[in-house]
Amino acid sequence: MIGLFRRRGRVLAVKLGYNPNSSSLGADVTFLVLGAASIAILAPVVGALVRLALRRRERREEPPC
Amino acid sequence: MLRGVLDRLLPRGRARAESFGGIIAMERPSALVFVDRAFMRSLGLATPAPVWATDRRYLTAPVEAHLTLTSRCPARCRGCYVDATPSGRGDDATEVLWERAVDELARMGVFHLALGGGEATGAPFLLKLARRARARGMVPNLTTSGLGLGEELLGARAVFGQVNVSLDGVGEDYALARGWDGFEVAAGAIRALQASGFRVGINLVLTRRTFPRLERTVRWARQNGVREVEILRFKPIGRGAREFSDQTLTVDQRRELLPAVLRLARRYRVRLRLDCSMAPFVCAHRPDPAVLTFLGIAGCFAGDHLVAADSAGRVSGCSFLPAEEGLGSIDELSRQWDRVGAFVATRAYLERAGEPCRSCRYLPICRGGCRAVALHEGDAAAPDPECPRVATCTGSQSGPRSNS
Numbered sequence: 001m002i003g004l005f006r007r008r009g010r011v012l013a014v015k016l017g018y019n020p021n022s023s024s025l026g027a028d029v030t031f032l033v034l035g036a037a038s039i040a041i042l043a044p045v046v047g048a049l050v051r052l053a054l055r056r057r058e059r060r061e062e063p064p065c
Numbered sequence: 066m067l068r069g070v071l072d073r074l075l076p077r078g079r080a081r082a083e084s085f086g087g088i089i090a091m092e093r094p095s096a097l098v099f100v101d102r103a104f105m106r107s108l109g110l111a112t113p114a115p116v117w118a119t120d121r122r123y124l125t126a127p128v129e130a131h132l133t134l135t136s137r138c139p140a141r142c143r144g145c146y147v148d149a150t151p152s153g154r155g156d157d158a159t160e161v162l163w164e165r166a167v168d169e170l171a172r173m174g175v176f177h178l179a180l181g182g183g184e185a186t187g188a189p190f191l192l193k194l195a196r197r198a199r200a201r202g203m204v205p206n207l208t209t210s211g212l213g214l215g216e217e218l219l220g221a222r223a224v225f226g227q228v229n230v231s232l233d234g235v236g237e238d239y240a241l242a243r244g245w246d247g248f249e250v251a252a253g254a255i256r257a258l259q260a261s262g263f264r265v266g267i268n269l270v271l272t273r274r275t276f277p278r279l280e281r282t283v284r285w286a287r288q289n290g291v292r293e294v295e296i297l298r299f300k301p302i303g304r305g306a307r308e309f310s311d312q313t314l315t316v317d318q319r320r321e322l323l324p325a326v327l328r329l330a331r332r333y334r335v336r337l338r339l340d341c342s343m344a345p346f347v348c349a350h351r352p353d354p355a356v357l358t359f360l361g362i363a364g365c366f367a368g369d370h371l372v373a374a375d376s377a378g379r380v381s382g383c384s385f386l387p388a389e390e391g392l393g394s395i396d397e398l399s400r401q402w403d404r405v406g407a408f409v410a411t412r413a414y415l416e417r418a419g420e421p422c423r424s425c426r427y428l429p430i431c432r433g434g435c436r437a438v439a440l441h442e443g444d445a446a447a448p449d450p451e452c453p454r455v456a457t458c459t460g461s462q463s464g465p466r467s468n469s
Contacts, residue, residue: 013361018095022182022185036356039359
């Protein structure tokens with residue numbers, strides 16, 4: 001199991017939302033209310049969404065980078 | 066038809082390799098996702114990427130560029146960091162330069178643009194430029210006071226990722242911060258943008274006088290369907306330099322900020338964002354560093370994750386820092402990005418930090434707080450003087466204790 005996670009890799013950080021403010025970089029602090037649980041909740045969900053998004057893109061034969 | 070519906074609903078993303086692995090910029094849901102090399106490999110992306118063989122300490126390109134499209138603005142807000150006026154400063158860059166800049170930033174792999182001013186809606190080429198950015202794979206976002214929001218812009222929902230309207234307070238509270246009563250203008254702009262289908266947020270500059278009224282503004286946001294409020298620290302730049310000592314948060318307010326914000330987020334179910342300059346006020350409460358890192362809550366990444374261009378197109382690490390000598394114009398950024406000594410005050414802060422930052426476990430996250438505030442106090446390489454830990458360690462209490 002651990003080997004599988006190693007092969008699939010990890011989400012290191014997630015900056016949610018856009019930053020339309022044109023003078024500084026903002027970060028969503030709302031998830032701080034959940035503490036460490038925010039990592040447990042967000043990492044797998046975001047990881048799955050990223051895989052879905054980029055695999056769809058690959059299928060449409062667009063260059064990845 | 067089904068494919069069209071799915072294309073609108075399913076997530077989209079773009080990837081870029083970095084030394085640690087890569088960054089994926091998502092749309093629907095919008096997020097920047099930082100992943101390790103194994104994750105990149107598992108997606109078949111960049112295997113192995115040339116950058117993985119390097120020991121870079123900053124990104125290959127910014128993730129976001131802040132472009133001050135004009136120094137013109139009719140509002141005359143008393144704390145304006147651009148020092149914008151109705152006639153402008155007279156050295157605004159041309160449309161051609163901004164077009165070249167968009168092309169350059171897209172080539173470098175920048176994901177997001179934050180377009181502002183002055184009042185960016187007053188730049189006649191705003192929409193054309195935003196469309197150009199979108200066509201090159203970047204997401205343009207916009208900050209506006211709400212002045213000059215025309216039909217053409219309101220019809221361009223698909224071009225922009227999000228539009229934030231500056232609204233520092235509700236009703237008469239607006240004028241407390243800005244020096245003019247623009248509440249109805251801002252509220253009207255929010256309603257018009259929402260009716261046109263835009264994703265809309267609020268930019269709220271928090272001052273000593275508006276801090277006690279923060280809940281009123283967050284409640285108004287909730288009641289008016291605005292789901293995101295970005296809370297900004299007042300900066301001592303432009304006209305803000307003269308106002309800073311009167312407007313900056315008190316010592317007690319800096320300590321109360323994070324608990325107050327989290328309380329409001331729970332109560333009103335509005336997403337609240339704090340700008341990078343407020344990282345010291347967050348770290349003062351000693352949250353788990355791993356959680357802060359995971360959520361991207363961090364201090365100054367000027368000249369790294371972020372780059373800015375002033376209204377003349379000159380490059381700086383952040384909109385609040387002066388244009389750097391020798392870095393030239395934003396349309397030639399790729400030539401300067403890896404130059405030795407570029408953005409050194411911010412890029413090298415971790416290595417050069419003195420006490421009390423050096424012994425602080427939050428240094429890699431907070432990164433010394435706001436360089437612009439430090440510069441205002443005389444030394445851009447010094448710790449942020451308003452950091453609660455700095456104030457305690459040095460025995461100084463930058464700013465008054467309470468709002469009296």
